[in-house]
Amino acid sequence: MNSIHRKTILEVGILLKTQQNFVIFGHVNPDGDAIGSTLALYHYLKSKEYNVFVIMPNDFPDFLKFLPLSSDIIIYEKQKKEAEKIIKETSLSFYCDFNEPKRLGNLSELEIKLDSIKVLIDHHPQPSKFVDYSISDTSVSSTSELIYEFISQVENSATVLKEIAECLMAGIITDTGLFHHNSSNPRTFEIIANLIKSGADKDLIINQIYNTYSYDRMKLLGSSLFNWMRVLPEYGSAYIYLSKEVLKKYKYQIGDTEGLVNYPLSISGINFSALFVEHDDYVKVSLRSKNSFDTNLFAREHYKGGGHINASGGKSFVSLSETTKLFTKLLSKYKSEIIEQ
Ligand SMILES: [Mn+2]
Structure with missing residues (x-):
């Protein structure tokens, strides 16, 4: 200090x-x-x-x-x-x-x-x-x-x-x-x-x-990783996307998706991870990186948000499927920054 x-x-x-x-x-x-x-x-x-x-x-x-x-x-x-x-x-x-x-x-x-x-x-x-x-x-x-x-x-x-x-x-x-x-x-x-x-x-x-998960939260975590995670090794990236229906199925409570965005970073070669959660008027975006790829700049530029280098968040105002499509497109632009570090 x-x-x-x-x-x-x-x-x-x-x-x-x-x-x-x-x-x-x-x-x-x-x-x-x-x-x-x-x-x-x-x-x-x-x-x-x-x-x-x-x-x-x-x-x-x-x-x-x-x-x-x-x-x-x-x-x-x-x-x-x-x-x-x-x-x-x-x-x-x-x-x-x-x-x-x-x-x-x-x-x-x-x-x-x-x-x-x-x-x-x-x-x-x-x-x-x-x-x-x-x-x-x-x-x-x-x-x-x-x-x-x-x-x-x-x-x-x-x-x-x-x-x-x-x-x-x-x-x-x-x-x-x-x-x-x-x-x-x-x-x-x-x-x-x-x-x-x-x-x-x-x-x-x-x-x-x-260590105070509800059983439903644990099942949501399992389903997220098994059904709703996409891994894109060519971009050193992965994302998880959760629709309102999926959240409803597992009786979503505030905080249930906390920490979920970190899981894809446990995969070797994955440096950048995103979580997209569908809400009524927007898609909530959480971003994490495990190298010097700046998620704060990424969130400011594309999701009207911000945060820190390794952890940021923001919002997307297009549909969930449109959001993941656009995200994948952006990855090709940032590929070298994400991978070569
Ligand atoms: Mn803080």
Whole structure:
């Protein structure tokens, strides 16, 4: 973490003491890092007896609901009036794990008009400038890692409250895919060590997140790999496509396709993987790579999305079959970038 960020953290640390009403926002379709980082900050500010709320644009997967106080999270889609009242009264807003207002989904218009002080804590590339304070660092594993740096520096302590440690551990574990990617910096493991010292039970957290599939989810995984995966060795690529009918057959719940996009990368010679999931008005696109092929650029260019080099997402607004056809066409254009690395 560089000295500019250290300075900003201390500035924001001082600023906290002058404010009372805080809101912490996460992004649409919140993942483990969005929930882990916001909830950890929530526990911290609550322990300081501030008036604080976490607001998400929409609901989050069940496998994250074991996290302490996750039931306090306000889901804008379900609790509009309550959320609007809280947002009006807030004097300081935190934005965690995203860096563009549009990632707030249906909340974005309402929120950005607000004249509260804005603090960004995030690790995605190319942040847009809409905040007063920015702790934006693409070199860390996750936003949860930055929240750890924030709390430990403001408190001047390497250990944190147990609840904070559990949330941050969940965020780091999910954003690195169990330390498969974005985790080659020794600092990440120093932080994990400090979280264990703080009382977080690593094995329990991994079991809660990864070993709590429903039988239907497991069958969806089997079917996805057996029936709906196409492997294109000539492009070093593979994709999985899931129609609404298939999702219905396996009683799809939010979070059931989480991690599915990583499976094709286990095939030798496959460097780039995509997952296409059909929704009512669009096809959700997830992209992963295991070399330096930049999925963030690919998602920005073709799917109105973005993310990181090795993990990105976006949307396609043509049919599922059209989406996979166009994708295959694009592969021939990117072939050398995907393979020759
Ligand atoms: Mn993240």
